Amino acid sequence: FLVKESLAFSYEQMQLPDEAKLQYEELEAFLPEETWRKLAQVSGSGAAEKNDEEKGGTSPSDLAMAGDSEGFRHYIKTSGQDLRGVSRLVPQYMYARETRLLFQMGSTVDVLARSKDFLLREHRNRLSDVSLEFGRRWKEEMGHVSMNSSSEEVLSKQTAMKRERYRREAEVEAWALSSCWDIKCASKHYFSFASASETSQEGGNNSASPAIASTVEERDAARFLAEILDFAILRLNRLGDLAIGEEEGKVNPIRKATSERPVDTLQPWEPWRELQQRRGEIKQKKIESRKNDGSDWSPTLPSGVSTWLRNAFADTSSFEETYLELADAAVLFNRLAGRFRFASRLEDHRAEVHISRGEYDLAANVLSNNVGACARDQWNRAHYWRIFRLACCQRMSGDVLAYLETLTQSFNPRLSSVAPKKTSSLFQRDLEAIVTDAAVAEPRWGAFPFLETELSIESETAGKTSQLLPFLRRKLTKHLSFVGDELTFTLSINSHLPRSISVNGIRLYLVTFEKYEQVYRRNGIVTEDDAFRILSVDAPITIEPGKNQFSFFWQPMTYSTYVLATVEIQWKEASFFYDSALLRKPMIGVDVQPSEPTQTIELNPLFLIPGHVQNVRLVFQSGSDIITEGVVKLSCSDGLQVVPPKTDPSKLDDSWSDECIIPLASCEPGKKIVITTLVKSASVKHDDDTDNVQTMRAIVETLYRQESYSKVLEKGEEPESRPMKTLLEAMVTTLDRPALTVDDAEAFEFGDDHVMVNISLQCNSPVPFYIKEWYLDLPLPLQLDEGGDFNEGMFGHAIPEGEMLLLGFRCIRCEDSNKQIKRPVLRVVLQDDFGKTFLQVLPLNLEDIYKQLRKEDMYAESYNATAELTCSAKEGTVGHPVPFVYNVDLQSLISPKRKANGHSIASDAGCPILYTILSEGSDWIVSGKVQGLLDLSSQSETITLQVRGIPTQSGILRNFPELFLEYLPAGKDAKNFVTPPITVQCRNPECFK
Numbered sequence: 001f002l003v004k005e006s007l008a009f010s011y012e013q014m015q016l017p018d019e020a021k022l023q024y025e026e027l028e029a030f031l032p033e034e035t036w037r038k039l040a041q042v043s044g045s046g047a048a049e050k051n052d053e054e055k056g057g058t059s060p061s062d063l064a065m066a067g068d069s070e071g072f073r074h075y076i077k078t079s080g081q082d083l084r085g086v087s088r089l090v091p092q093y094m095y096a097r098e099t100r101l102l103f104q105m106g107s108t109v110d111v112l113a114r115s116k117d118f119l120l121r122e123h124r125n126r127l128s129d130v131s132l133e134f135g136r137r138w139k140e141e142m143g144h145v146s147m148n149s150s151s152e153e154v155l156s157k158q159t160a161m162k163r164e165r166y167r168r169e170a171e172v173e174a175w176a177l178s179s180c181w182d183i184k185c186a187s188k189h190y191f192s193f194a195s196a197s198e199t200s201q202e203g204g205n206n207s208a209s210p211a212i213a214s215t216v217e218e219r220d221a222a223r224f225l226a227e228i229l230d231f232a233i234l235r236l237n238r239l240g241d242l243a244i245g246e247e248e249g250k251v252n253p254i255r256k257a258t259s260e261r262p263v264d265t266l267q268p269w270e271p272w273r274e275l276q277q278r279r280g281e282i283k284q285k286k287i288e289s290r291k292n293d294g295s296d297w298s299p300t301l302p303s304g305v306s307t308w309l310r311n312a313f314a315d316t317s318s319f320e321e322t323y324l325e326l327a328d329a330a331v332l333f334n335r336l337a338g339r340f341r342f343a344s345r346l347e348d349h350r351a352e353v354h355i356s357r358g359e360y361d362l363a364a365n366v367l368s369n370n371v372g373a374c375a376r377d378q379w380n381r382a383h384y385w386r387i388f389r390l391a392c393c394q395r396m397s398g399d400v401l402a403y404l405e406t407l408t409q410s411f412n413p414r415l416s417s418v419a420p421k422k423t424s425s426l427f428q429r430d431l432e433a434i435v436t437d438a439a440v441a442e443p444r445w446g447a448f449p450f451l452e453t454e455l456s457i458e459s460e461t462a463g464k465t466s467q468l469l470p471f472l473r474r475k476l477t478k479h480l481s482f483v484g485d486e487l488t489f490t491l492s493i494n495s496h497l498p499r500s501i502s503v504n505g506i507r508l509y510l511v512t513f514e515k516y517e518q519v520y521r522r523n524g525i526v527t528e529d530d531a532f533r534i535l536s537v538d539a540p541i542t543i544e545p546g547k548n549q550f551s552f553f554w555q556p557m558t559y560s561t562y563v564l565a566t567v568e569i570q571w572k573e574a575s576f577f578y579d580s581a582l583l584r585k586p587m588i589g590v591d592v593q594p595s596e597p598t599q600t601i602e603l604n605p606l607f608l609i610p611g612h613v614q615n616v617r618l619v620f621q622s623g624s625d626i627i628t629e630g631v632v633k634l635s636c637s638d639g640l641q642v643v644p645p646k647t648d649p650s651k652l653d654d655s656w657s658d659e660c661i662i663p664l665a666s667c668e669p670g671k672k673i674v675i676t677t678l679v680k681s682a683s684v685k686h687d688d689d690t691d692n693v694q695t696m697r698a699i700v701e702t703l704y705r706q707e708s709y710s711k712v713l714e715k716g717e718e719p720e721s722r723p724m725k726t727l728l729e730a731m732v733t734t735l736d737r738p739a740l741t742v743d744d745a746e747a748f749e750f751g752d753d754h755v756m757v758n759i760s761l762q763c764n765s766p767v768p769f770y771i772k773e774w775y776l777d778l779p780l781p782l783q784l785d786e787g788g789d790f791n792e793g794m795f796g797h798a799i800p801e802g803e804m805l806l807l808g809f810r811c812i813r814c815e816d817s818n819k820q821i822k823r824p825v826l827r828v829v830l831q832d833d834f835g836k837t838f839l840q841v842l843p844l845n846l847e848d849i850y851k852q853l854r855k856e857d858m859y860a861e862s863y864n865a866t867a868e869l870t871c872s873a874k875e876g877t878v879g880h881p882v883p884f885v886y887n888v889d890l891q892s893l894i895s896p897k898r899k900a901n902g903h904s905i906a907s908d909a910g911c912p913i914l915y916t917i918l919s920e921g922s923d924w925i926v927s928g929k930v931q932g933l934l935d936l937s938s939q940s941e942t943i944t945l946q947v948r949g950i951p952t953q954s955g956i957l958r959n960f961p962e963l964f965l966e967y968l969p970a971g972k973d974a975k976n977f978v979t980p981p982i983t984v985q986c987r988n989p990e991c992f993k
Contacts, residue, residue: 067096112224180232222336229330257356411450484706558721598623630664630702694734747849
C-alpha cells in the first residue's frame with residue numbers, strides 16, 4: 001500500500017493523473033476491498049477509531065474521505081498503528097484519492113460512476129458490520145442472562161439491543177441518504193441540466209415528448225444520478241421505518257401512500273352529484289386528518305445527522321415533501337437519461353403521495369402527464385389503473401372538464417378487455433351526470449375513443465379519384481356525383497360504453513375544398529360558419545353498445561368539391577367533434593359536377609343551298625332545366641350573311657351582317673322558344689388550295705338550374721346556389737357539292753342509228769328531296785328519241801342521302817337540227833318539304849360516244865382489215881423454204897355508214913388496194929410475189945396470198961413477216977385524192993422451231 005501510494009503521489013506531482021490512478025487500480029487488484037474489510041474485523045479497528053474521535057480533533061474517517069495523504073499518514077504514525085488498525089478507512093481513502101484524480105482528468109461522469117459504486121459497497125459493508133456487531137453482542141448479553149432472570153428483564157434487554165441496532169442502522173442509512181443528496185447537489189456545478197429541466201417543466205413533464213439530454217456525456221451522467229437518487233429514495237423510506245421503530249399504530253406515510261391498495265380506494269364510490277355536494281366537507285375532513293397524523297409524528301433520528309435530513313423528519317408533511325423532492329429529481333434525471341419506464345414508475349408513486357396529502361390537483365397533473373406511458377408500451381392493465389387513479393383525483397378536485405376527458409378515454413377499445421365491469425358502469429354513470437353540467441357546453445371536445453365513427457358514401461354514380469392535400473399531408477378520396485343526385489352518407493358509430501345512451505343530435509359538416517384549406521391553414525378548427533351545409537339526423541337518437549348506423553341524405557344544388565369535414569355528436573350539454581383530418585380513417589370528399597343539361601337546340605334546314613336566300617329556324621327547348629337567362633349568337637363565315645329576326649322587309653338590304661346576337665328569356669322546364677330569321681348564301685367557288693365551306697354557327701349560352709332546385713330550396717336547408725352554365729352549339733353549312741352529282745354517264749350504240757344513254761346520279765343532300773322534273777339536253781349528232789325517256793317513275797320520289805339514281809334515255813342520230821347546245825346537260829328540278837324548288841344543272845361527260853361518232857364521220861372511207869398467216873410446217877431447218885399463206889378478210893373494209901348507203905367491195909373496185917409483205921425486223925426471208933394488187937372482182941370476202949419464207953436463225957422463231965394494205969388512187973382525180981390508211985390486224989402462228 002505504501003509503495004503504490006507513494007508512487008501514485010509522485011505521478012500526481014508530475015501531472016500524470018492517469019498513471020497515478022492506474023496505481024490505485026493495481027492496488028485494488030492486489031488488495032480488494034473485501035480483504036481490507038476482513039482485516040478490519042480481525043483487528044477491531046472500529047473501536048480504536050471511536051476512541052480517537054472521542055479525544056477530539058479531526059476524525060480518521062474525515063481524513064480518509066478528504067483524501068488528505070499527509071494527514072492520513074501522520075495519523076497512522078502518531079497512533080502507533082499499522083495498516084491493520086486503519087484498514088476500514090483504506091477503501092474510503094482510496095475512493096477520495098481516485099475521485100481527486102478523476103477530477104484532474106476531467107472525467108466527471110466517471111466520478112459519478114465511482115461514487116455510486118462506493119456508496120453501494122460502503123452502505124452494504126456498514127450494514128453488514130452492524131449486523132455482525134449485533135450478533136456478537138446478542139450472544140454476549142444473552143449469555144450473561146441467568147436462568148433466574150424474569151421474562152420482563154429478558155424482554156427489556158432484547159428491546160434495548162434492538163433499539164441500539166436500529167439506531168446504528170439509522171446512522172448508516174442517514175449517512176447514505178445525505179451522501180446521495182450531496183452528490184446530487186454537487187453535480188449542478190459540473191453538468192448543465194438546468195436548461196433541460198426548464199424545458200421539461202415548460203412542457204409539463206409530458207412523457208409523450210420527454211426532454212432527453214443532448215450529449216452522450218450528459219445522458220450517462222443523468223443515468224448515474226438517477227440511479228443514485230433511486231438509491232436515496234430507498235434509504236429515505238428505510239430511514240423512515242427505522243425512525244418510527246416498532247411503535248404500535250405508526251406507519252411510514254410513504255409506504256402507506258404507495259401500498260398496493262391506496263387508502264382512498266377502500267372507501268365506497270360516491271356518485272358524481274353527491275360528491276359535488278359534499279366536496280367541501282370532504283376537504284375539511286382531509287385537513288383535520290392531516291393535522292392528527294402530524295401530531296403523532298415523533299421519529300427518533302441518530303445524532304450527528306445533517307440539518308437537511310433533520311428538517312426532513314420535522315413532521316409528516318416535511319417527510320413527504322422530502323420524498324417528493326427526491327422523486328421529482330429522480331424523474332428528471334431518468335428522463336434525461338432516456339429511462340422513461342423508471343420515470344413513469346416514480347411518477348406513479350409521486351401521484352399517490354399527493355393523493356394521500358389531499359393534493360388532488362397536483363396528483364392529477366402528475367398522472368395526466370404520465371398516463372400515456374403504459375399505452376405506448378401496450379401495458380393495458382397498468383394503463384387502465386392509471387386512468388382510474390387519474391379519474392379519482394379529478395373527481396375529488398372537481399375539475400369537470402378534465403374529468404370528462406378522462407372518462408371518455410377510459411372507454412377505449414384496447415382497454416375494454418381489462419376494464420372491470422363495475423368500474424365501467426360507475427364511470428358511465430358519472431359520465432352521464434357530467435354531460436348535463438353547463439360547464440361542458442363551451443369547450444369543443446375532440447374525437448374521444450368511447451365513440452368511434454366511420455363515414456361512407458352511397459351513390460349511383462360510379463367513380464372516384466384521389467387528391468393529395470399538402471397542407472395536411474393526407475389523401476382525399478373524392479366520389480363523383482352531379483347536381484341533383486340523391487346522395488346517402490352512412491355514419492357508422494361504434495360505441496364502447498357498457499350501456500346505451502340517448503344523444504340530442506348527430507350532425508355532419510360539409511365544407512367546400514377551398515374553405516377547408518383556409519380553415520386548416522388558419523387554426524384547423526371547423527365551425528358552423530365554415531360549413532357549406534350541415535346534415536343532421538332527427539332526434540331522438542339512441543346509440544347502443546357496439547355498432548350503430550345512421551344515414552344522412554343530401555341532394556346538392558351547387559357544383560363544387562366538398563369535404564366531409566366533421567361529425568358532431570351532441571350529448572346533453574357536451575358536443576364531441578370528430579374531425580376527419582385528425583382521424584386515421586381515410587378522408588372522404590364529394591366532387592359535385594354540374595348536372596348534364598337537358599336543353600336542346602335544333603337548327604333547320606340542315607344545309608344551305610349556294611346562291612339562295614333561305615329561312616333558318618332555331619328551336620330551343622329547355623327540357624327539365626330551369627333557365628334563368630341566356631343569349632343566342634348567330635355567326636356566319638365568308639359568303640353568308642344573316643339578319644336579325646323580325647326585320648322589316650323594306651330595310652332588309654341594309655340589315656345583312658356577319659353576326660347576330662339575340663337575348664334568350666328565362667323559362668321554366670318543358671318550354672320551347674322558336675327563333676326564325678333569313679340567311680343569304682353566295683355562290684360557292686371551288687378552290688383546291690383553300691377551304692371555302694360556308695358555315696353558319698348558332699351558339700346558345702344559358703345559365704340554368706337543376707329541375708329540383710325550387711323544391712329543395714323550399715325546405716330552407718340548402719343555401720342559394722349560383723346557376724350552372726352550358727354552351728349549346730349547332731351548325732349549318734352550305735353544300736360544297738350540288739344536291740345531286742353525276743356519278744357516271746355512259747352511252748353505247750345499238751341498231752343502225754340509235755344510242756342508249758345511261759346516267760347515274762348520287763344524292764348528297766342530308767335531307768330527302770323530291771324530284772319535280774328533269775330535262776336532257778344533247779348536242780348534235782344526238783337527240784332524245786320520241787318516247788325515249790324511260791324514267792317516268794322518278795316523279796315525286798324522295799331521295800335520301802347517299803342514294804343512287806339510274807336514269808336511262810334512248811337517243812337517235814340525226815344530221816340536221818336547230819339546236820345550238822355546246823355540251824350534254826341534265827337539268828333536274830328538286831323540291832324540299834317546304835315546297836321550295838331548286839334547279840340543279842348537271843354537266844354530263846359523254847365524250848367517248850361523241851368521239852366515236854366523230855371518227856365514223858371523219859373516217860367514213862377507212863377500214864380495218866384482218867388477216868391470218870399459216871405455215872405448212874411447224875418445224876424446219878435454217879435456209880430451208882417454208883410455204884406461207886395469208887388469208888385476208890375484206891368484210892371489215894366497208895364501214896357501217898357506207899354499208900348503210902349501199903356500198904360493197906365490188907362497188908369500190910375502181911379503187912385498187914396494194915398489198916406488200918415485208919420481212920424487215922423478222923427472223924425470215926420471204927420470196928415469191930411479195931407485192932401486188934388484190935383481186936377485188938371476186939365475190940368472195942376472203943383473198944389468199946401465197947409466199948415462201950426461209951428461216952434465218954435457229955431456235956424458236958416468233959417474229960414473222962408483216963402484211964401492209966393501202967389504197968391506190970385511180971382516174972383523173974388521182975392527184976387530189978387523199979388515201980385513208982388501212983389497218984391490218986394479222987394473226988401469226990405462235991412460234992416456229
